[in-house]
């Protein structure tokens with residue numbers, strides 16, 4: 001799992017948190033851009049379960065998507081670090097959240113919901129609205145950053161005790177355990 005640095009990560013618990021993970025290993029130079037091309041953003045929409053369709057993405061929309069992503073990241077990480085929110089980031093998120101999300105309708109048999117001709121912009125509006133819902137809710141205090149020094153993934157800790165330390169136990173958690181085991185062995 002997670003062998004491929006370019007693979008999308010879905011450990012955030014919310015679509016807006018997972019969107020911030022399309023930029024990975026933020027501490028590293030270069031970091032990992034997981035949506036380098038417009039087609040990658042279209043792939044992410046599908047992987048995130050927002051749509052089954054490959055929506056057209058233009059280069060300007062990709063640029064806007066990345067600006068939204070970084071604004072969400074700044075606000076979410078600021079919450080983790082209990083820093084005052086970045087006003088410019090708030091403006092960017094609000095601008096996207098003000099756009100119309102895709103129209104929805106019931107399928108012919110009335111048993112399922114589907115989006116009506118979603119566009120990249122309307123799907124990004126959904127992501128931004130999810131970010132507003134999350135950051136504007138007391139639950140945002142449960143935002144965390146993975147405890148690994150080499151991982152910058154954010155996630156929403158939904159454990160009852162608020163004790164989740166890793167983006168994924170089987171990745172960063174077990175890596176940490178092994179490192180501690182090795183250190184102990186060396187002493």
Ligand SMILES: [Zn+2]
Nearest residue numbers: 146151167172
């Ligand atoms: Zn991690």
